[in-house]
Amino acid sequence: MTPRRPTRNPATAQAPEAAKTPKVPAVKSAQPARAAQAPAPEAAALPVPPAGTPPRPRRSGEGVPAHPVDAADRWRLLAGEHHDPHGLLGAHRVAQGVAFRALRPCAQAVTVLAEGVRAELHDDGDGLFSGVLPLDEVPRYRLLVTYADGHETETEDPYRFLPTLGELDLHLIGEGRHEELWTALGAHPMTHQGVAGTRFTVWAPNARGVRLAGEFSYWDGTGLPLRSLGRSGVWELFVPGLGEGTLYKFEVVGPDGHHSLRADPMARRTQCPPETASVVTASAYEWRDQEWMAHRGDRPVHEAPFSVYELHLASWRPGLGYRELAEQLPAYVKELGFTHVELMPVSEHPYSPSWGYQVTSYYAPTARLGTPDDFRFLVDSLHRAGIGVLVDWVPAHFPKDDWALARFDGTPLYEHPDPRRAEHPDWGTLEFDYGRTEVRNFLVANAVYWCQEFHIDGLRVDAVASMLYLDYSRESGEWAPNEYGGRENFDAVAFLQEMNATVYRRCPGVVTIAEESTAWEGVTRPTDSGGLGFGLKWNMxxxxxxxxxxxxxxxxxxxxxxxxxxxxxxxxxxxxxxxxxxxxxxxxxxxxxxxxxxxxxxxxxxxxxxxxxxxxxxxxxxxxxxxxxxxxxxxxxxxxxxxxxxxxxxxxxxxxxxxxxxxxxxxxxxxxxxxxxxxxxxxxxxxxxxxxxxxxxxxxxxxxxxxxxxxxxxxxxxxxxxxxxxxxxxxxxxxxxxxxxxxxxxxxxxxxxxxxxxxxxxxxxxxxxxxxxxxxxxxx
Known part of the structure; x- marks a missing residue:
C-alpha cells in the first residue's frame, strides 16, 4: 500500500510559530457539569467518519498548542515510523501542568473529559490535537471526538496506558525460550488498568514502525501506531474497547519505507479464506476429557496398540464443520476400532488444494470449518470416545503470500537470509531460518500450543528430510555446505531436538512422529543420546x-x-x-x-x-x-x-x-x-x-x-x-x-x-x- 506522508517536507519544515512564543493552555472551556455525567458506552478505539470526510479547517482565532511536537517527531509519527508514539501522544506532566496530545485522523475536534474538566484541544493539523491543562497530576480521562458530520464518540485514549508485557516476557522472547509465546504475542482481550480492551503485540525487529489497522479504522492504521519495546523487537499497543471478533492486521513499515498490511503471525483465529484478516479471540471452552488426559500416557506409545485412521477434515464428509464432524467422526472411527485419528493440517492456509501443507497462520485452526472452540469440541468428542488425536504439523516451509510471513518486517525474518537456504525448490515456498532464536521459539512454542491448548495427542511432522539436508532437491551450485563441508543442516537438527524435548517435557502422553524418508540415524533416539527425539517414524x-x-x-x-x-x-x-x-x-x-x-x-x-x-x-x-x-x-x-x-x-x-x-x-x-x-x-x-x-x-x-x-x-x-x-x-x-x-x-x-x-x-x-x-x- 502507499505510505501515508505528512503534508510538510520534514527536511525543510520549520517549527510552528507557536513554538517561539508559547501561549496559555489551549483550554476552550472547563465545565464540571459535563464531567459529572455518566460516561457514554464504550466505542471502538478509533471511530472514524465515513470515507472521504475532509478534516476540519482551522477556525479563525483558535488558540495555538502550548507544547508543539518536534518537526522530525511529527513526521515520523504521521509516517508510521515512530518507535515511541506513547512518548508524544497521551497525557504527560510538563512545567505548565499536564500536556495532552491525540492523533485522530479526520476528526473535527477532540475534547478531554476528566473529573471537573472539559477542555477542547487545539487542532494542530494532520489529525493531531494538543493542549496543556493547569493540573497537578495526570487525571483519569477520556476523549470526546467530534467529526464533521456532527457525530461524536466518547472513548478511552490508548496512549494513556502502560505497557502490558513485563520484563520476563521480553527476556524470554529475546532468549528464544518463551515456551508459551502465544500468551505474550498476538491479540489478547484483557482488562488493563481497570479498562477492558485488547492487547496487540507483534515481533518485527527490523521495522521502522508498526501500526494497527482493522475494520474499526477502515483499514487505515494512521491513528494507532504501536510502540517498540526496546531491543526485543516487539511492538505493543493496548486498545480499549476492542474485543472478541474484531478484524485486524498490522501495518508494517519496512526499512525501505514500504508499507504493507500483514496478518498477525500469532493470530489464534482468522477470517475464512480467501479473506486474510486476523480475528481477536479468547477461548471459553470447558473441557470434558479429563479422564482421557489423565491416562493417555499410562503406557509408552511404542509398547501400546496404535492404529491410525488418517483423514482430511474438510473432505471426509464435505460440508460438515467441526461441530457436525464431532457428531459423526468419533462414532465411525470407534466402530472401526482405530485407536487414533490423524488429521491432515488444520492450521489456517489460503489455498485449499494444498491440503493445509502451506500454512500462513500457524496458531489458528482453519476457519473453513468453524471457530477454535468448535475445533476444541471435536477433539474433546474424540477423546470422550476413547480416540486419540494426531495432527500434521508443517515446520518445514511456508508460502510467499505478501500479507503473511514472507519478509514480514521488510527483511528476511522468518525465512533464511541466504536465498540458497530460503527458497524451497519443490514447492515454491520458503524455509524457516532454524538458526534464529526467535524463529525457533515461534515453532517450538507452536508445537506446545497445539498440544496444550487443543489437547492434541501427537504431532506428525511433515517433510523432515527436507529440513535435515541442505542439498534437498538442489543441484550442485544451488546449495552451500555447512561449516564442516557437509550437507547436514545443523540448525534444523538443533530445532527438532529442542522441539521434541520441549513437547515431551511439557505435555506428558504426547507422541511426535517424523515423516523422514532417508536413513538419517537416530530419528527416534532420545535427544540426550544424540538423536532427534521423535517417538515414532514413518517407515517409507x-x-x-x-x-x-x-x-x-x-x-x-x-x-x-x-x-x-x-x-x-x-x-x-x-x-x-x-x-x-x-x-x-x-x-x-x-x-x-x-x-x-x-x-x-x-x-x-x-x-x-x-x-x-x-x-x-x-x-x-x-x-x-x-x-x-x-x-x-x-x-x-x-x-x-x-x-x-x-x-x-x-x-x-x-x-x-x-x-x-x-x-x-x-x-x-x-x-x-x-x-x-x-x-x-x-x-x-x-x-x-x-x-x-x-x-x-x-x-x-x-x-x-x-x-x-x-x-x-x-x-x-x-x-x-x-x-x-x-x-x-x-x-x-x-x-x-x-x-x-x-x-x-x-x-x-x-x-x-x-x-x-x-x-x-x-x-x-x-x-x-x-x-x-x-x-x-x-x-x-
Whole structure:
C-alpha cells in the first residue's frame, strides 16, 4: 500500500510559530457539569467518519498548542515510523501542568473529559490535537471526538496506558525460550488498568514502525501506531474497547519505507479464506476429557496398540464443520476400532488444494470449518470416545503470500537470509531460518500450543528430510555446505531436538512422529543420546517396497520376494509406523485397491491380504480414509471418499462393506493381542516361520508378547489354494486355531478356511492357505 506522508517536507519544515512564543493552555472551556455525567458506552478505539470526510479547517482565532511536537517527531509519527508514539501522544506532566496530545485522523475536534474538566484541544493539523491543562497530576480521562458530520464518540485514549508485557516476557522472547509465546504475542482481550480492551503485540525487529489497522479504522492504521519495546523487537499497543471478533492486521513499515498490511503471525483465529484478516479471540471452552488426559500416557506409545485412521477434515464428509464432524467422526472411527485419528493440517492456509501443507497462520485452526472452540469440541468428542488425536504439523516451509510471513518486517525474518537456504525448490515456498532464536521459539512454542491448548495427542511432522539436508532437491551450485563441508543442516537438527524435548517435557502422553524418508540415524533416539527425539517414524521404505511387490502379477512376485522381507533387516533401527497415507492414493498413484493386479475380485483379495500382512508386521499402522472400504478412485479434496460405495444400493455380499468389516476385525483382534504391538521395537517380538518361499509367494512369521505368547501370521500372495502347506512352528503348542482370515466370505473372499484347530507336528504345522489371503493363528 502507499505510505501515508505528512503534508510538510520534514527536511525543510520549520517549527510552528507557536513554538517561539508559547501561549496559555489551549483550554476552550472547563465545565464540571459535563464531567459529572455518566460516561457514554464504550466505542471502538478509533471511530472514524465515513470515507472521504475532509478534516476540519482551522477556525479563525483558535488558540495555538502550548507544547508543539518536534518537526522530525511529527513526521515520523504521521509516517508510521515512530518507535515511541506513547512518548508524544497521551497525557504527560510538563512545567505548565499536564500536556495532552491525540492523533485522530479526520476528526473535527477532540475534547478531554476528566473529573471537573472539559477542555477542547487545539487542532494542530494532520489529525493531531494538543493542549496543556493547569493540573497537578495526570487525571483519569477520556476523549470526546467530534467529526464533521456532527457525530461524536466518547472513548478511552490508548496512549494513556502502560505497557502490558513485563520484563520476563521480553527476556524470554529475546532468549528464544518463551515456551508459551502465544500468551505474550498476538491479540489478547484483557482488562488493563481497570479498562477492558485488547492487547496487540507483534515481533518485527527490523521495522521502522508498526501500526494497527482493522475494520474499526477502515483499514487505515494512521491513528494507532504501536510502540517498540526496546531491543526485543516487539511492538505493543493496548486498545480499549476492542474485543472478541474484531478484524485486524498490522501495518508494517519496512526499512525501505514500504508499507504493507500483514496478518498477525500469532493470530489464534482468522477470517475464512480467501479473506486474510486476523480475528481477536479468547477461548471459553470447558473441557470434558479429563479422564482421557489423565491416562493417555499410562503406557509408552511404542509398547501400546496404535492404529491410525488418517483423514482430511474438510473432505471426509464435505460440508460438515467441526461441530457436525464431532457428531459423526468419533462414532465411525470407534466402530472401526482405530485407536487414533490423524488429521491432515488444520492450521489456517489460503489455498485449499494444498491440503493445509502451506500454512500462513500457524496458531489458528482453519476457519473453513468453524471457530477454535468448535475445533476444541471435536477433539474433546474424540477423546470422550476413547480416540486419540494426531495432527500434521508443517515446520518445514511456508508460502510467499505478501500479507503473511514472507519478509514480514521488510527483511528476511522468518525465512533464511541466504536465498540458497530460503527458497524451497519443490514447492515454491520458503524455509524457516532454524538458526534464529526467535524463529525457533515461534515453532517450538507452536508445537506446545497445539498440544496444550487443543489437547492434541501427537504431532506428525511433515517433510523432515527436507529440513535435515541442505542439498534437498538442489543441484550442485544451488546449495552451500555447512561449516564442516557437509550437507547436514545443523540448525534444523538443533530445532527438532529442542522441539521434541520441549513437547515431551511439557505435555506428558504426547507422541511426535517424523515423516523422514532417508536413513538419517537416530530419528527416534532420545535427544540426550544424540538423536532427534521423535517417538515414532514413518517407515517409507516398507511402504514403497511392499507396494512395488503388491503391484506385480502373482506370477512375477517371486522375483520381488525380497521387497517384502527386506524391511526386517532394519525393522528395529527406529520405532516405526507403517503408512498407507494420502500421498499414496493421489496424483496418478491410484487408490490402494487399484494398485493391485488382476480382475476386480483379485484386486479386492490382494487388498485384503495386504492389510492382513500390514497389521501383523512389526510397527504401528496408518490407513488413509477411503482405503478402509477399498474405493477404486483416487482421493480428491473436492469430493472426498466415495461413501456411496458402502450404501445398500451398491452393496453386494463381501464387497466394499466387507472390506470395511475386515478393517474393523483387524483392529479388534490387534487391540486384543499384545503380541502384535507390545514388542514392536525389539527383535524378541518377531521370528520368521518361513521367509524364503519366494517361489510360492508365501510369507510366514511369528509375533510374541512380553510373556512369550505367539501369534502366527501367514500370507499367500498367489491366487491358488495351498493344501497341507508345512511351516516351521515353535515347540510346545499342540494346535493352532484361526483368529482371522482375509478370505472369509464375510469379507468377500472364497471362504477357504482351517475350520478346526490344526494339530501341530514336532517343530511344524501343516495348514491350508487360501488364495491371495492372510491368515492369523494363535495356539488353541
Amino acid at each position: 521404505g516398507w511402504m514403497h517396497d511392499s507396494l512395488v511387490y503388491m503391484s506385480k502379477e502373482p506370477v512375477h512376485r517371486k522375483y520381488h520376494h525380497n521387497e517384502m522381507t527386506f524391511s526386517m533387516v532394519y525393522a528395529y533401527s527406529e520405532n516405526y509406523v507403517l503408512p498407507i497415507s494420502h500421498d499414496e492414493v493421489v496424483h496418478g498413484k491410484q487408490a490402494l485397491v487399484t494398485k493391485m493386479p488382476g480382475d476386480w475380485w483379485q484386486r479386492r483379495a490382494n487388498h485384503r491380504a495386504y492389510l492382513g500382512f500390514m497389521w501383523a508386521h512389526p510397527g504401528k499402522q496408518l490407513l488413509f480414509m477411503g482405503q478402509e472400504f477399498a474405493q477404486g478412485a483416487e482421493w480428491s479434496e473436492a469430493h472426498g471418499p466415495e461413501w456411496w460405495l458402502t450404501e445398500d444400493a451398491y452393496h453386494s455380499a463381501g464387497d466394499h462393506r466387507g472390506i470395511r468389516d475386515l478393517v474393523r476385525d483387524l483392529n479388534a483382534v490387534y487391540a486384543a493381542t499384545p503380541a502384535l504391538w507390545e514388542r514392536d521395537t525389539v527383535p524378541e517380538g518377531f521370528q520368521w516361520s518361513l521367509g524364503d518361499a519366494g517361489e510360492d509367494n508365501v510369507l510366514a512369521f511369528l509375533r510374541y508378547d512380553a510373556q512369550g505368547s505367539p501369534l502366527l501370521a501367514v500370507s499367500n500372495f498367489s491366487p491358488v489354494v495351498r493344501h497341507d502347506y508345512r511351516l516351521w512352528a515353535p515347540e510346545g503348542t499342540a494346535a493352532w486355531a484361526e483368529v482371522l482370515n482375509t478370505d472369509d466370505a464375510r469379507y468377500g473372499g472364497s471362504d477357504v478356511r482351517n475350520a478346526d484347530p490344526v494339530k501341530a507336528e514336532p517343530g511344524a504345522v501343516r495348514l491350508t492357505l487360501p488364495p491371495l489371503a492372510t491368515v492369523w493363528f494363535r495356539p488353541a
